[in-house]
Amino acid sequence: MSPIDVQRLRQATPGCQSGLVHFNHAGASLPSQATLDAILDQLHREARDGPMEAGEHGAVLMENARRAAAYLLNAPAASVAFASSGSTAWNLAFQALGPWHPGDRILVGRHEWGGNLASMQLAVQAGARVEVIPCDATGAVCPQALEAMIDTRVKLIDLTWLPANGGLINPAQAVGEVAKRHGIAYFIDAGQALGQLPVDVQTLHCDVLKSAGRKHLRGPRGTALLYVRPAFLEQLQPAGRDVFSAPLSAHGFDLRDDARRFETSEVSFALLAGLGNALQELNQLGIERVWERVSQTGARIRTALREIPGIALYDLGTHQSGLIAFNLADWDAFELKRRLGLQRINIGANGVAYTPLDMQARGLTSVARISVSPLNHDHDIDSLMAALRELRG
Structure with missing residues (x-):
């Protein structure tokens, strides 16, 4: 199975041409020009x-x-x-x-x-x-x-x-x-x-x-x-x-x-x-190829997040999807989302109402969420990690 041509995919997507770093595909992804x-x-x-x-x-x-x-x-x-x-x-x-x-x-x-x-x-x-x-x-x-x-x-x-x-x-x-x-x-x-x-x-x-x-x-x-x-x-x-x-x-x-x-x-x-x-x-494109790319990107992001002091990951299960829930110490998840957005870096943030039974069971009031797509490339990841380190101080 050949890998996805990420650059070609991005060139066909207007949102990827404006300097936007989009990690909120679980909220709404970026449509193609077609x-x-x-x-x-x-x-x-x-x-x-x-x-x-x-x-x-x-x-x-x-x-x-x-x-x-x-x-x-x-x-x-x-x-x-x-x-x-x-x-x-x-x-x-x-x-x-x-x-x-x-x-x-x-x-x-x-x-x-x-x-x-x-x-x-x-x-x-x-x-x-x-x-x-x-x-x-x-x-x-x-x-x-x-x-x-x-x-x-x-x-x-x-x-x-x-x-x-x-x-x-x-x-x-x-x-x-x-x-x-x-x-x-x-x-x-x-x-x-x-x-x-x-x-x-x-x-x-x-x-x-x-x-x-x-x-x-x-x-x-x-x-x-x-x-x-x-x-x-x-x-x-x-x-x-x-x-x-x-x-x-x-x-x-x-x-x-x-x-x-x-x-x-x-x-x-x-x-x-x-x-x-x-x-x-x-x-x-082929959903198997999409899932392979999403899995690889998600794994790289999880590894990078673990290297940032103050990051807490909230993964469950034995295998993970391209949705990555985390919090940054001393930051409210919604405020973190807002501040990253000012830098044109989009992530999500979820409160208790979205998944109330699980959030309450784990004692969580909110989580920040990164969600990936085949559209995301290495520069997106590097930009997000650099912004999180800067906000961590």
């Missing part, structure tokens, strides 16, 4: 020909994006729906899984995304319980402990695969094997996984998987994708419906028999044109 062009081309088409009249071409671009997403996931195109955000996609599927009853159990990892936990309160109000799967000695979700928790009241297992507050990679496939063995619905939040490492929904045994377009996929904000396993689709009854998701038939308004039952008639073809281009670029 992705920007795809968005603008559809907008110009709508302005020139009429927004509705340009919809026919936009619909073709949307289906191109669907096929590209399906290829990346190793899934049928009909199992992919688009949404405006990762949280919206997850909520659509979760709400469609109801109704919830007293005694229903939802099992989650300690690293669950705060937005998902907030959505679960609707089930809690109906009498369901949210319970945390114990971690193993490395801090990852323990499949054996999960197995011991299973009974007939468990309605959903939900896993945040790569938590927002660190480099942990949870054992998503092993969790999926438990869920499949017991016939329990299994949702994966792959917001930090898709576009960073290989994702095969067949081997994961998941019923639902979601991810935002703006993160490692390098698509535009306002886009996300939702995968629903075809055989599981009939178990999901979306609360919101319109003439697209439930078109009129001789029998009434019938839900579509594919994942598009979660879509609506109103959509931004321009944004989906951009997402489609980003997905096609990723598929052409």
Whole structure:
């Protein structure tokens, strides 16, 4: 497997041409010029020909994006729906899984995304319980402990695969094997996984998987994708419906028999044109090559951080992703992010609300976060480390 031509990748990305050092790809990555062009081309088409009249071409671009997403996931195109955000996609599927009853159990990892936990309160109000799967000695979700928790009241297992507050990679496939063995619905939040490492929904045994377009996929904000396993689709009854998701038939308004039952008639073809281009670029680049580059860059950054006095790393698990959580002594994480930003060095910062169960369990109030991409090169790393040493004093 040949290495990625990083310089060529950067030359095709406007954000890399302005002196910006971007290590916030887990928040939102940098789009290519071709992705920007795809968005603008559809907008110009709508302005020139009429927004509705340009919809026919936009619909073709949307289906191109669907096929590209399906290829990346190793899934049928009909199992992919688009949404405006990762949280919206997850909520659509979760709400469609109801109704919830007293005694229903939802099992989650300690690293669950705060937005998902907030959505679960609707089930809690109906009498369901949210319970945390114990971690193993490395801090990852323990499949054996999960197995011991299973009974007939468990309605959903939900896993945040790569938590927002660190480099942990949870054992998503092993969790999926438990869920499949017991016939329990299994949702994966792959917001930090898709576009960073290989994702095969067949081997994961998941019923639902979601991810935002703006993160490692390098698509535009306002886009996300939702995968629903075809055989599981009939178990999901979306609360919101319109003439697209439930078109009129001789029998009434019938839900579509594919994942598009979660879509609506109103959509931004321009944004989906951009997402489609980003997905096609990723598929052409090769996700295995991306993951190899991300792993190498992440390892180098972790080594460099350990050489700076006052740096504390917060990695969990046996293998780490390209998300690196840390703190610098005597610095608030959000203030550190701001100060680096003044030097045009972008990192992230997470508070308790993002991953409340894990942050509280580890006694953390905030963490600074570096997240890498194949776009990052040695100069980026050197610039960040020099800035951190300067701020450390």
